[in-house]
């Protein structure tokens with residue numbers, strides 16, 4: 336018997352079909368037994384009227400456990416009384432292909448840590464799996480835009496001989512007789528690709544950060560979307576690339592999943608207008624101070640509270656959920672960010688905030704060898720040919736075009752798109768300082 340998906344049952348009324356799935360709920364009464372079976376497309380009620388002596392099927396259903404994997408063959412019957420789609424299956428045969436042990440380790444009231452311990456059971460809930468359907472759509476849309484814009488997709492190494500960017504947040508791993516490091520950004524490699532004549536680079540890949548952060552938006556391993564564009568006229572080219580990419584992604588998400596996201600998570604997917612609002616860091620700080628923002632630590636960068644306040648302020652004024660913050664001071668940006676022509680204390684860089692959370696860092700890069708070396712030294716880095724930056728800096732010695740790019744955290748985008756409380760729920764298997772399992 337050919338398998339029919341639950342979502343296809345309305346077109347199968349009157350036919351005998353086979354449905355394969357898990358037992359979602361059981362209501363076993365003396366006269367009638369109700370088994371709700373769930374597959375990845377929906378749920379259907381299987382209704383068996385008990386036949387007294389010799390009712391083998393009734394006996395089998397009596398011994399069923401919730402979450403067992405079953406194959407049900409029976410007739411699809413229209414029944415307006417049934418809440419699940421106004422139809423039911425009257426079973427002829429039920430096969431238990433793999434019985435679930437009685438007493439599930441998680442239920443609706445289970446806390447987040449226990450849910451993550453039993454993530455495969457957690458994922459059987461449709462609203463939890465929705466995240467990955469949305470993720471598939473987001474990645475598809477981003478790839479399409481990247482390809483249309485002439486990007487070449489690369490997969491840069493995740494094992495590195497020297498730490499990228501800065502040494503602080505890097506995981507060290509044993510590598511035969513020496514040490515290697517897990518890439519905390521494809522930053523240097525995507526610039527190397529630009530030096531290699533690949534005009535526009537796109538990558539979706541793993542990023543590792545040894546940050547002992549326990550916030551709702553930090554993971555030690557996450558998926559990054561990285562773009563690098565050559566021959567740009569300015570950082571504006573990078574921002575307009577990114578906003579077009581995000582708009583397409585959210586258009587497709589709204590169209591395919593908007594209704595389900597709203598039903599399950601109570602969040603309306605807003606397709607953003609172009610261009611996104613832009614605000615310089617200097618303007619942002621002034622506006623935030625007027626609104627009462629007074630951070631304790633670094634005052635030249637935005638802290639999470641500043642990001643939240645600023646997003647709320649911009650949304651109130653413009654109705655827009657996104658805001659690009661531009662022109663960060665050089666003191667809080669990496670050495671490779673291009674300094675502004677008019678003011679070397681400021682960089683041609685940006686962060687993109689969405690609903691109060693930073694989802695992207697981007698910049699035009701310094702492409703002139705001498706200046707790049709000077710900027711690295713200014714940050715106290717070893718810029719010598721035999722030092723950790725040697726191979727990277729070589730890329731700038733034989734003709735490097737002006738270029739810029741950005742890195743976007745996919746988990747953060749999904750968390751915000753669905754309104755999830757934490758990035759833990761936005762990734763398949765979360766990795767954090769205290770979590771390496773399952």
Ligand code: AMO
Nearest residue numbers: 520522553554557694695696697740741742743744
């Ligand atoms: P940055 O370090 O800001 O920039 O990272 C880019 C984006 O990645 C996401 N992100 C994270 N997501 C989950 N857990 C984390 N621990 C975490 N850290 C960062 C955020 C962030 O905006 N090389 C630059 C990018 C560039 O300039 O092209 C970089 O890595 O969404």
